[in-house]
Amino acid sequence: MTTTLTLPCPAKINLFLRITGRRADGYHNLQTVFQLLDYGDTLTLTLRDDGDIRLENALPGVAHDDNLIVRAAKMLQEKSGSTLGATLQLEKRLPMGGGIGGGSSDAATTLLGLNHLWQCELPLEQLAELGATLGADVPVFVQGHSAWAEGVGEQLQAIEIPEQYYVVLRPPCEIATREIFLHEQLTRNDPPIKIAAFLGGHLENSCEKLVRKLYPEVDKALIWLNQFASAKLTGTGSCIFAGFENKRQAEQVFAQRPEQYSGFVAKGVNLSPLHRALAIV
Numbered sequence: 001m002t003t004t005l006t007l008p009c010p011a012k013i014n015l016f017l018r019i020t021g022r023r024a025d026g027y028h029n030l031q032t033v034f035q036l037l038d039y040g041d042t043l044t045l046t047l048r049d050d051g052d053i054r055l056e057n058a059l060p061g062v063a064h065d066d067n068l069i070v071r072a073a074k075m076l077q078e079k080s081g082s083t084l085g086a087t088l089q090l091e092k093r094l095p096m097g098g099g100i101g102g103g104s105s106d107a108a109t110t111l112l113g114l115n116h117l118w119q120c121e122l123p124l125e126q127l128a129e130l131g132a133t134l135g136a137d138v139p140v141f142v143q144g145h146s147a148w149a150e151g152v153g154e155q156l157q158a159i160e161i162p163e164q165y166y167v168v169l170r171p172p173c174e175i176a177t178r179e180i181f182l183h184e185q186l187t188r189n190d191p192p193i194k195i196a197a198f199l200g201g202h203l204e205n206s207c208e209k210l211v212r213k214l215y216p217e218v219d220k221a222l223i224w225l226n227q228f229a230s231a232k233l234t235g236t237g238s239c240i241f242a243g244f245e246n247k248r249q250a251e252q253v254f255a256q257r258p259e260q261y262s263g264f265v266a267k268g269v270n271l272s273p274l275h276r277a278l279a280i281v
């Protein structure tokens with residue numbers, strides 16, 4: 001019986017983001033394409049038979065019980081009725097509040113990893129539904145495929161995207177998703193498009209104009225990266241990205257970045273590294 005698993009928690013970028021309306025509960029309807037990346041956090045999950053859920057490394061500013069990893073584990077325990085517990089160790093690489101889905105991906109890896117360790121055998125669809133209550137980005141990480149998404153991001157259609165290398169830069173600021181969605185100047189009436197428009201053309205992120213205005217650091221970083229390739233904001237920011245045909249080109253651009261930008265180079269992948277590791281295809 002497996003008692004320990006070490007699994008990836010990949011990042012995502014939004015290749016574009018349109019906001020097509022606002023629901024009665026205040027959430028926004030979106031159209032986006034989630035591109036999964038081969039770079040992210042790493043989570044080690046070890047079985048405990050005393051039922052405790054213990055995350056060993058705290059994240060700055062996040063209380064133990066508020067961490068999405070702990071919340072996901074407790075939720076699965078409750079839904080599955082399992083009496084088992086887990087010790088969790090997180091190696092955090094993804095910047096927080098960057099629009100690259102780190103917290104959501106950590107939660108998805110927790111759900112899939114514990115589903116396996118505890119032998120709950122819940123199907124991916126049910127784990128995605130559970131995950132959606134933790135964060136709008138959790139379902140795509142549970143389903144494990146780059147996808148066209150609608151609704152609040154839970155209506156997913158797996159798609160194949162030509163694999164490119166991305167430079168992802170993190171300007172020196174953190175942006176709360178909530179702040180952008182609550183802002184009165186956010187564009188909320190993008191006409192809905194069909195998937196063919198994405199496959200055939202160049203689409204924008206509807207949060208970008210507002211984020212550039214509110215966060216001049218993001219504006220500056222976009223101007224810098226745009227010298228090399230078309231650069232965009234991911235999610236509600238603060239990270240930005242640009243795609244390149246090969247790894248060498250991406251690494252050359254990344255190496256020239258001004259020192260105030262952290263970030264990474266990653267390959268866009270259609271199948272999640274998590275699903276590859278668990279051999280769920």
Ligand SMILES: C[C@@](CO)(OP(=O)(O)O)[C@H](O)COP(=O)(O)OP(=O)(O)OC[C@H]1O[C@@H](n2ccc(N)nc2=O)[C@H](O)[C@@H]1O
Pocket residue numbers: 014026027028029030098099100101104134135136137138151152153177178181182234235236237
């Ligand atoms: C818009 C995206 C695109 O990937 O942005 P990023 O967070 O990745 O930047 C995500 O769907 C975000 O997902 P996530 O970060 O999990 O958001 P949540 O925690 O569910 O929501 C945070 C807050 O943002 C607002 N919110 C979020 C998603 C949405 N479709 N409409 C909203 O209005 C709500 O006010 C909510 O309270």
Ligand SMILES: Nc1ncnc2c1ncn2[C@@H]1O[C@H](COP(=O)(O)OP(=O)(O)O)[C@@H](O)[C@H]1O
Pocket residue numbers: 059061062066067068069095096097098099100101102103104106107175177235237238
């Ligand atoms: N495991 C986790 N990793 C990152 N953030 C977490 C985690 N658990 C809770 N959070 C909270 O969720 C917020 C959003 O985190 P994150 O997913 O990194 O950003 P984004 O939604 O912009 O991609 C963080 O600022 C933090 O307060």
